[in-house]
Amino acid sequence: MARRRRRRGSSGSGPPELRLAYGARARTLGRAVLSLLPPPPPPGAPCPACRGGGRSAGCLACRRWAHLLRDGDPVAYRGLVTRAVCALAPAGAAPPPPRYTPGNAGHSQAKSKINNSDFIVQDVLLKDLGATVNDEVHPMELTVDKKSLTMSSDVNNSLTKEPYGVLCYEKPPSSVFDIRPSQGHSTSRIQSTCRQVGLPNFLHLNSGPICFDCLMLNSSKNVKVDSLVSRHAVFYNRRTSYNIFHGNHILNKRKRPDALSLIRHIFGIKGCCAKFMRCDCSGSTTTNSNCLHLWLPKLMNKLIRNSKRCQYKKLVLKHCSVNSKIGAKLAKNDSKAQYPFGGKPACNNKSYVQLEAYSTHQQVVSFVWAVLTQIIPEPLLGNSYSKRSLRINIWKFIKLRRFETFHLSDCIGELKVSQYSWISSIGLSDCFCSALMEKEIGLSNGSEEQKRQNLLHCWISWIFSDIVIPLVQAYFYVTERESRRYDAFYYLKTVWRDLTSIAVASLIRQNFKILRGTSRKAIRQSCFTSRVRFVPKARDMRPLVNLKAQSKDGLLNKCHLIIKKVRDENPEMFGSSVFDYNNVHKNLCDFLSSVRSYLKEKAKIYVVVADVSKAFDCISHDMVLKVVDDVLKYDNYVLRKCTKVVCNRSKNAIYRFDSNVSISKGNDICDFSVQLSSSGGILVDQGKISSIQKKAIQRLISEQVKCNIFKIGQNFYSQQVGIAQGSKLSPNLCSLYYGHLENSVLLKFLRDGKIDSDDDVSAPKSLLMRFIDDFIFISFSKEHALNFFNRMRRGFVYYNCYMNDSKYGFNFEVANSEHCCNRIYRGDDGFSFIPWSGLLINCETLEIQADYTRYLDILISSTITVKMHSSVKYLQSKLCHYMRPKCHPIFYDSMINSPGTVRLNIYQAFLLCAMKFHCYIRSMADGSISKLELLYIIKKTFRYMHSLIIRRIQDVELQYNVHPVLKLKRKETMWLGLSAYLRVLQKKQSRYRDLLALLREEIGRYGHLDYDSDGLRYAVDDLHSSMFWKFKF
Structure with missing residues (x-):
């Protein structure tokens, strides 16, 4: 029996x-x-x-x-x-x-x-x-x-x-955090007689049971305050789910989790410490009402119940509704809006309204806070001071810019253990569990205060990582905008879905074809598949293709190197293309040296600037492949890899990086050339030689151009016209395509349209340059310039190329040009400038200045990223990084610019750096850097800029056979930098009173340099930098 x-x-x-x-x-x-x-x-x-x-x-x-x-x-x-x-x-x-x-x-x-x-x-x-x-x-x-x-x-x-x-x-118990009746x-x-919580038998301890409070304090996971809160899941998430929390989230399980499972998940209770667990540790004969086991599981059960019952959609509609004016237009035009994308610009107010329908940071914070107060029981949120501090920390998290980091210390902020009664009431004075755990297991998190602080870290970390981030991820599409590089914009997913659907519909009408059925499967097996995301612009959206995940990216990199080598050896095949400021500097110096007599006579200069509309989207596939076949003249190309070893002075360490791959034409004896540089280094041959046939190059480029499949949402599309932006090959292919247009059509037109028999386009009376799709034409003949302008307005039908009417620039009268937007800039000093590819070109003298007009409509803070807890060394590197783009020799070459313009370029570069300096200091979490350290950093930036200008001038001489002239003393650079910082920081006197005193003392050591230098007086005159006083910083 x-x-x-x-x-x-x-x-x-x-x-x-x-x-x-x-x-x-x-x-x-x-x-x-x-x-x-x-x-x-x-x-x-x-x-x-x-x-x-x-x-x-x-x-x-x-x-x-x-x-x-x-x-x-x-x-x-x-x-x-x-x-x-x-x-x-x-x-x-x-x-x-x-x-x-x-x-x-x-x-x-x-x-x-x-x-x-x-x-x-x-x-x-x-x-x-x-x-x-x-x-x-x-x-x-x-x-x-x-x-x-x-x-x-x-x-x-x-x-x-x-x-x-x-x-x-x-x-002994038997299961992890599972309260069961004993047998x-x-x-x-x-x-x-003590209440037990079962846990796995990880270690065979001979000690007694561990009380609930001691287990929470001693065996919870140790969270470091410098640990990062991951933000990558917040950006570019288009998925729409009925569940707020993802499938693996503990609050999203089908079987409702118990309170102790949630406690274990939040605080990371170690299994080896939680083998035995009892609930009370009071030595008195009465029940301890402060013991966590009496009420913490109840609050956790309430949290789980509230998360299931919370009306998230009602809260998001309440707190993140579109502005009344925008909302009325959206409701009226939601189904009728036509989005102008691709081809000729046809922007309308409807699409513009939708682009501005993003939620503000304050609205997002209001929604997140409403959800937190709905699902988290009030005792767990602490007192009124902790709630206010937590909301401020959430606001700091939401307003972070792209690529900025957020640490747990930023989540904690001003929060203190004393503000949370459920943590501060835990006491261990009469309990032996702490000493027992330390003896038997060797685990100790420090003092009682440190252990309570660790509980607070676990709790706040869970709120941000498991509630705040999933909420934002579920209801908002977070992206940057092209005009404001690093600011994060929060679009409700319903709004973003409308924007992308209109953009995709326009793409289908222009150059995309949706793939269905068998054709989709066949092309997917033999072609590239890339994801597309959209970036909002001022009045439309730009599609960006991610091509980094392609399996043939290594071969495409070889093709890119070969095309680049062909470009260097045969620049005439690329027409008037320039690829960086070095090319612009060389072309401009050659042109100015040949027309010096015209400039001395102060002859009238005529400048025309034009921009191709949707340059990448209107390229013909067959035409660009034909042009590539004409460029590749050899049947075999050999690649050899080198490495350049350089020494970093600051760390006295050796760094290695790959140099440009040299290319031979297939001969047995390979003639490999290297790029010269003024910086010291040793070139080391890696002994890695590879070859690639011309047919293989043609096949790869053909697949890259014709056989790309783009995934937008759940659908796949093929591009019938145009090439994708995002590949290394795309800029060179685009330049090659429009270079063929110039050689075949434009230069022939300029020769046929010469003014008289003695006029020739090869003569140094005109200059044509193009940076990918941005044309600039400089001439001393108005009729010549007008003919060029009219030809560009007509477009080029055979190449499917048309100009953008909103991006013209010209400094003379043109008939019937009412619908063309003339982008000419006039400062308070009366000088006229035409912006082109980041440069401001003086229409009277052809002097070059940096183009800062793009900062007029944006906040300076949107152009920087801030590390919350920055050291002195990191801040110094940031300021030096801000100066690097403005240290090109084209701005300081006395063969191009006058002494006043050279010093004005330096002064304006320091003005912008000082504004970014203020934005960075203001955004830092703490102001622990002393004023003397700030002064040292600022002066270090001045010395760095002067040294970098000299080094880059030497590089230009070696690489491009250009001989720039630098007539600038180091003390002038220091004086201009100090003057710029004083001018900017005087607008923020309350914050920088001590630093301003140090700057005045430092500039006093140089005396009155401006008294003896007309160039310095010209540079610091506010009339010549009038646009800077309109910047918002």
């Missing part, structure tokens, strides 16, 4: 008989002993029991648990002290135990009463404890009434053998 299964014991912890009989007086033996002792002496006072005359280790009265449990104690003794359970009766006799009946005993063995007398274990305990702790203990009476215990016969037998055998041992046993081990 099968053995009858015993009934499971009642849920809870410990023998129910002791709990029913004695209530809170039933406790472990060790805690019972310590409860009879007098209070410990205050710190520094002698112990009244040992008076400092005992052993150096102290006594039980002053050291308590540390004296009761020591290293090397036997296992049996530890089990007796920490796991045995007894009832303590004050002053003599215990109250008579209640009589149990079969109805109220809760156990089948309650029918048989054990009529034994009370067993006094005082002498045996004193003998055992005295041998262990070597101290005298005042007489105590530990009484266990056997009438209240329903034990099996083997327990009765054990009572006759060992006096302390009646003291109860608890059963009854017929052995001598009786369940503990």
Whole structure:
């Protein structure tokens, strides 16, 4: 006959008989002993029991648990002290135990009463404890009434053998953070009176149970304040889900998680520490109302319940509704809006309204905070000060720019443990679990204050990573805009879906074809597949293709190097293309040297600027492939890899990086050339030689141009016209395509349209340059310039090329040009400039200045990224990085610019750097950098710029055979930099009063340089930098 299964014991912890009989007086033996002792002496006072005359280790009265449990104690003794359970009766006799009946005993063995007398274990305990702790203990009476215990016969037998055998041992738990009813046993081990939480048996510890508070404090995961909060999941997420939290999120599980599972997830309780766990650690006879186990699981259950019931959609519509004016237009024009994308610009107000329908940072913060207050119970959010601080920290997180980082210390901010009563109320003064865990497992998180601080770190980290970020990810499409490079814009996904659907519809009408059925599958197997995302512009959207994940990217890189080499050797095939400021500098110097006589006579200069509309989207596939075939003249190309070794002076370390790959035409003897540079270094041949056939190059470029598949949402599209932006090949292919247009059509037109027989386009009376798709034509003949302008306006049908009417620039009168936008800039000084590819070209002298007009309509802070906790060295590197783009020799060459313009370029570069400096300092979390350190950084920036200008001038001389002239002294650079910082920071005097005093003292050491230099006086005149005083910083 099968053995009858015993009934499971009642849920809870410990023998129910002791709990029913004695209530809170039933406790472990060790805690019972310590409860009879007098209070410990205050710190520094002698112990009244040992008076400092005992052993150096102290006594039980002053050291308590540390004296009761020591290293090397036997296992049996530890089990007796920490796991045995007894009832303590004050002053003599215990109250008579209640009589149990079969109805109220809760156990089948309650029918048989054990009529034994009370067993006094005082002498045996004193003998055992005295041998262990070597101290005298005042007489105590530990009484266990056997009438209240329903034990099996083997327990009765054990009572006759060992006096302390009646003291109860608890059963080890079995599952992680899972409260289950314990199973009854017929052995001598009786369940503990403490409530247990089961955990896996990771380590076989011989110590006793661990209370809930101690487990939370000692075994929670250690979160570092400098750990990063990941933001990458927030950007460019187009997925729309009915669930706010992702599938693996603990609040999104089908089976509702219990409170303890959520606690384990938030605080990362270590399994090895949580093998045993009980809930109360108070040494008093009353229940401790501050113990976490009494109310923290209830609050967590409430949090889980609230997360299921929260009305997220109503909250997002309430807090992130579109502005009233924009919302009315969106509601009226939602189904009728036509989006101008591709081809000729046809911008309308409807699409423009939708582009401006993003949610502000304050609206996003308001929505997130509303959700937090809805789902998180109020006690867990702390007091009013912590709520205010937490909302400020969320606002800092939401307003972060692209590529900026956010650390846990930024999430914490001004939050303190004292503001959270559920953390600050935890006390360990009377508990031995901390010392026990440290002895047995070796885990300790420091002082009690540090442990509480770690709990706060875990809690705040979970709020940001598991609630704030999923909320933003679920309801907003976060992206940057082309006009404001680094600012993050939050579009509701419903709004973004409308924008992208209109843009995709326009692409389908222009040059895209949706793939369906078998054609889609066939092309997907044989062609590239790339993802497309859209970036909002001022009045339309630009598609960007991610081609980095293509499997053939290595071969495409070789093709790019070959095309680049062909470009350097045969620049005439690319027409008037320039690829950087070095090419512009060389062409401009050659032109100015040949027309010096015209400039001396102050002849009228005519300048025309034109921009191709959708330059990449209107390229014909067959035409560009034909042009590539004409350029590749050899059947085989050989590539050889070199490495340049340079020395970094600041760190005195050697750095290696790959140089340009040299290319041979397939000869047996390879003539490899290297690029010259003024910086020191050693070229090392890597011995890696590879070759590629012309047919392979043609096949790869053909696949790149014709066989691209773009994934937008869930659909796949093929591009019928145009090439994708985002590949290394795209700029060179575009330049090659329009270079063929110039050689075939434009130059022929200029020759045929010459003014007289002596006029020739090859003569140095005109200059044509093109940076990819931006044309500039300079001539001393108005008729010549007007003919060029009219020809560009007509477009080039054979090449599907048309100009953008909103991006023309010309400095003379043109008939019937009302619909053409003339982008000419006039400053307060009366000079006229035409912007072209980041340069401002003086229409009267052809002097070159940097184009800062793009900063007029944006905030300076949107052009920088800030590291919240920046060191002095990092801030210095940032300021030097801001100066690098403005250190090109074209701005400081005295062969092009006058002394006043050279110094004005330096002064304006420092003006912008000072504005970015202010924005950076203001955005930093702390102002720990002293004013003297800031002055040192600023002066270091001046010296860096002057040295970089000299070094780049030397590089231009070596690489491009240009001989620029630099007539600039270092002290002039320092004086101009100090003047620029003083001019900018004077607008923010309240913040920089001490720094301004240091700057004035520093500039005073240079004297009045401007008195003796007309160029310096010209540079610091506000009329010549009038646009800077319109910047918002």
